[in-house]
Amino acid sequence: MPALPLGDAGPYVVAAYLVFLALVLVYVAIMAAKLGRVEREIGELAELAERRAEERRLDGSAAAGAASPASAEAGASR
Amino acid sequence: MRDANFSRGLVPLSIGSVVLLVGGFAMVFLYAPNDADQGFVQKIFYLHVPLAIVALCGFVAGGIYGIRFLRSGDRVHDLRSYVAIHISLILAVGALVTGSIWAKASWGQWWVWEEPTLVSFLIVFLLYACYQPLRFSIEDPERQARYAAVFAVVGGVFVPLNFIAVRAAESLIHPRVLSTTGGSMPGSMRLTFLIALAGMAVLFVTLNKYELTSKRASFQLRALRRRLAGDDDGWVPVRRSAAPQL
Amino acid sequence: MSAATEPRAVPTRVVVAALIRKDLRLELRTRESVPAMLLFSVSTFVLFHFGLDARSLEGDLAAGVLWVTLLFASVLAINRLFVAEREEGGFDGFLLAPVDRTALFLAKATVLFSFLVVLELAAVPAFAVLLLAPPGLPGLLELCALLLLADVGIAVVGTLVGALAVQTRARDLIVPLLALPLMIPVVIAAARGTAPLWLEAGAEPMPGRWPAILGLYDLVFGLLAYAVFDYLLDE
Numbered sequence: 166m167p168a169l170p171l172g173d174a175g176p177y178v179v180a181a182y183l184v185f186l187a188l189v190l191v192y193v194a195i196m197a198a199k200l201g202r203v204e205r206e207i208g209e210l211a212e213l214a215e216r217r218a219e220e221r222r223l224d225g226s227a228a229a230g231a232a233s234p235a236s237a238e239a240g241a242s243r
Numbered sequence: 244m245r246d247a248n249f250s251r252g253l254v255p256l257s258i259g260s261v262v263l264l265v266g267g268f269a270m271v272f273l274y275a276p277n278d279a280d281q282g283f284v285q286k287i288f289y290l291h292v293p294l295a296i297v298a299l300c301g302f303v304a305g306g307i308y309g310i311r312f313l314r315s316g317d318r319v320h321d322l323r324s325y326v327a328i329h330i331s332l333i334l335a336v337g338a339l340v341t342g343s344i345w346a347k348a349s350w351g352q353w354w355v356w357e358e359p360t361l362v363s364f365l366i367v368f369l370l371y372a373c374y375q376p377l378r379f380s381i382e383d384p385e386r387q388a389r390y391a392a393v394f395a396v397v398g399g400v401f402v403p404l405n406f407i408a409v410r411a412a413e414s415l416i417h418p419r420v421l422s423t424t425g426g427s428m429p430g431s432m433r434l435t436f437l438i439a440l441a442g443m444a445v446l447f448v449t450l451n452k453y454e455l456t457s458k459r460a461s462f463q464l465r466a467l468r469r470r471l472a473g474d475d476d477g478w479v480p481v482r483r484s485a486a487p488q489l
Numbered sequence: 490m491s492a493a494t495e496p497r498a499v500p501t502r503v504v505v506a507a508l509i510r511k512d513l514r515l516e517l518r519t520r521e522s523v524p525a526m527l528l529f530s531v532s533t534f535v536l537f538h539f540g541l542d543a544r545s546l547e548g549d550l551a552a553g554v555l556w557v558t559l560l561f562a563s564v565l566a567i568n569r570l571f572v573a574e575r576e577e578g579g580f581d582g583f584l585l586a587p588v589d590r591t592a593l594f595l596a597k598a599t600v601l602f603s604f605l606v607v608l609e610l611a612a613v614p615a616f617a618v619l620l621l622a623p624p625g626l627p628g629l630l631e632l633c634a635l636l637l638l639a640d641v642g643i644a645v646v647g648t649l650v651g652a653l654a655v656q657t658r659a660r661d662l663i664v665p666l667l668a669l670p671l672m673i674p675v676v677i678a679a680a681r682g683t684a685p686l687w688l689e690a691g692a693e694p695m696p697g698r699w700p701a702i703l704g705l706y707d708l709v710f711g712l713l714a715y716a717v718f719d720y721l722l723d724e
Contacts, residue, residue, distance in 0.1 A: 174283040177348035181287045181341040182268070185294070188337050192450065199457055206464050213471050313720050370670040373663070380657040386723065390653055393717050394667075397649065400713050401671055408674035408702055412681060 249455040256449040263442030267435060275435040287345040289436055293443035294338040295360055299402055301331030301447060302371065306399015309392035321388040321487045324395045326454045328374055330447060335368050359410045366405055370398055379485035388487055458486065501595075504588045508596030513603070515573065522569050523607050526562040530612040533558045534619050545622035552683035555616050556676050559609065560643070563672075564665050566604050567647040570597055571655040584722060594648055594718040601651075602644035609636050621687060628686030631695045638703035639679045642710065646671050649714045652721045678702040 271289045278285035308324035311317075342361040347353045356362060377394060381387040516522060537554045538544075546554060574580045583593055613636070617626045626632065647668060654663040682699030686692050 174348055177284060177344050178286045181290055181344045184340050184344070185290055185337055188333060189446075192333065196453065196457060199461070203457075203460055203464060206468070210464070210468055210471060213468075217471065313717070366670050366673050370667070373666045376659070377653075377657065377663060377667070380659045380663065382658075386656065389720050390656070393649075393653060393720055396717055397671070397710075397713065400709060404706060404709060405674055408677045408706070411698055411702060412677045 249452055249459055253449065253452045253456065256445060256452060260442055260446040260449045263438060263445055267439035267442045270435040270438060275432050276429065278432075281349050284345065284348040287341055287348070289439045291338060291341040291345055292360075292436070293440040294334050294341060295364060296440060297443045297447045298331045298334035298338055298364075299367075299406075300444075301327050301334065302367065302402050303399045305331065305395045306397075306402075309395030309399065312388065312392045313396070318388065318487060321392060322455065322458060323451075324392060325378075325487050326451055326458070328371060328395060328398075330450050330454065332368070332371050332374070334443075334447065335364055335371070339364050339368060357413050359406070359413050362413075363406045363409045366409070367398075367402055370401065374398075375485045378487075379483070382483055384488050387485075391487075462488070498587045498589075501589045501592050504586075504592040505596045505599070508593065509599050512596065512600040516600075516604070522566045523604050526565050526604065526608045527611050529565060530558050530562045530608065531615055531619075533561065534616055538620060543620075546620050547622035547687055547689040549680070549684045551616075551621055551687045552680040554620065555613070556639075556680045556683070558616075559605075559612065559639075560669065560672055560676060562608060562612070563601075563605060563643050563647055564668055566601055567651045567668060568654075568661055568664050570601060570648065570651040575655045580722065590719045590722055591715055593722070594652075594714060597651070598644045598648040598714075601647050602640050605640040605643060606637075609640070622689050623687055623692070627692040628683075628695065631686055632683060634700055635679050635682050635695075635703065638700055638707060639675050641707045642675045642703060643672060645707065645710045645714050646675075649710075649718065649721075652718065656721075656723075674706050675703065678706070 267289070271286055275286075275289070277283055278288075305324045305328035308320045308327060312320035312324060339361065342358065342364070343353050346355045346358065346361065354361070374391065374394060378387050378391050381390055534554070537558075541550070541554075543550075574583070584590075613626070613632075650664055650668045650671065654660045654667065657663055678699040682695050682703075685695055
């Protein structure tokens with residue numbers, strides 16, 4: 166196994182490989198931030214979809230049970 | 244546009260890049276002999292040159308995708324071109340920094356004009372650094388994609404030409420300062436270099452797929468949001484951006 | 490549709506000639522680009538005199554100063570090249586005409602080339618008088634060859650970048666940022682070719698590789714620009 170002269174040249178070689186490592190890891194960090202944002206947005210959209218499904222269910226039950234004037238009133242008030 | 248599932252093969256590729264790069268770097272320090280002229284410092288060669296080669300090929304690939312976009316109009320090619328150039332730019336910065344460190348270690352200066360690879364990369368970097376600002380300065384997405392593709396093609400042609408010109412400019416007076424023992428590289432060094440190069444290439448493809456997948460996910464998310472919000476809120480404004488829109 | 494009512498496409502060379510005539514006439518009337526390029530060049534020579542603190546330059550330094558100055562002067566012309574089309578609606582008018590789109594590229598590149606030639610007819614002697622060490626202009630024939638070859642390259646790339654930049658928001662910034670790196674091979678070949686002509690000790694022959702590289706550059710970018718220019722014009 167060749168000797169590793171950490172005297173004068175060593176730090177430079179290490180620095181070069183560390184630069185490469187840093188680039189890759191910074192890229193990973195940026196992608197991680199994007200992923201976090203995507204996850205948050207998915208959460209918001211899931212909530213939105215949930216809310217819409219809820220509204221539609223309420224509408225459906227109101228239209229089925231109540232008479233026409235009641236639903237027209239409900240429609241006008243929204 | 245609906246065809247490509249970008250993340251297909253992403254896992255095996257990333258595993259491949261880990262194996263090749265870690266294995267290659269292990270070989271650099273444990274297997275390849277020290278260079279006769281430059282000694283230990285030469286080990287940077289196994290990092291700097293693969294970065295440079297893959298970055299150059301990436302820029303040319305960006306140009307090829309640009310041509311495909313111009314001919315087909317399919318936005319996917321514009322996206323591929325954008326991502327290829329984006330990642331090649333990052334690798335180019337890596338090549339510049341590692342090359343500079345190498346120059347400092349072996350010649351005592353942070354920059355050597357005599358090394359054509361380094362100089363070529365500086366020029367190429369200066370050019371492609373304008374890619375994103377150019378895209379950002381064009382608002383119409385269709386025109387943005389078209390002009391960016393033209394730029395990518397011109398840049399892709401420029402890269403090899405520039406290399407030739409810079410090489411010709413220096414070779415008369417000064418010998419290459421950062422080359423290794425001329426063409427007579429012993430087999431162990433050559434093997435190590437090839438593995439490092441392969442690892443860098445696989446890493447490039449991996450990062451490309453990674454970014455493409457991420458972008459596609461964002462687009463689909465935005466489309467989904469528009470569909471869900473379309474009924475009550477109405478219009479969701481699209482921000483001006485440099486990235487291609489699918 | 491009978492042959493009589495079918496519109497005949499105008500042959501390209503007629504279109505190119507018409508466009509060139511229009512632009513040259515415009516330049517002769519307004520005298521915008523070329524005098525500005527010339528004044529800029531001479532001012533730059535003066536700046537270099539003070540910046541380098543040198544009475545006279547020879548060899549590498551002289552060649553470098555001249556070519557870098559010419560390059561920056563060309564950026565001025567490129568910035569103005571498509572402005573009239575953009576602001577007065579010339580693009581739309583051109584697109585409506587039944588002509589080959591690349592005629593615009595050929596015309597504009599020729600116009601830019603002619604601006605550069607006129608500039609050099611004045612600026613190179615000015616340079617020789619102000620800054621050049623060896624008396625007169627040694628190696629005139631080789632110099633002219635280099636100038637012409639380089640002008641073709643600058644014209645081709647400049648027209649392409651000008652057309653690209655004119656539709657963006659930051660037009661004046663994009664042109665130098667894109668054009669200068671793209672034209673570095675031109676400066677390399679032209680300056681390296683000119684340098685041995687202007688050595689104080691005596692002119693040396695110019696290596697043949699430099700005109701060859703310029704020729705290669707012109708050919709490659711000429712073909713590329715011809716192929717790609719269409720896509721820069723809107724539908």
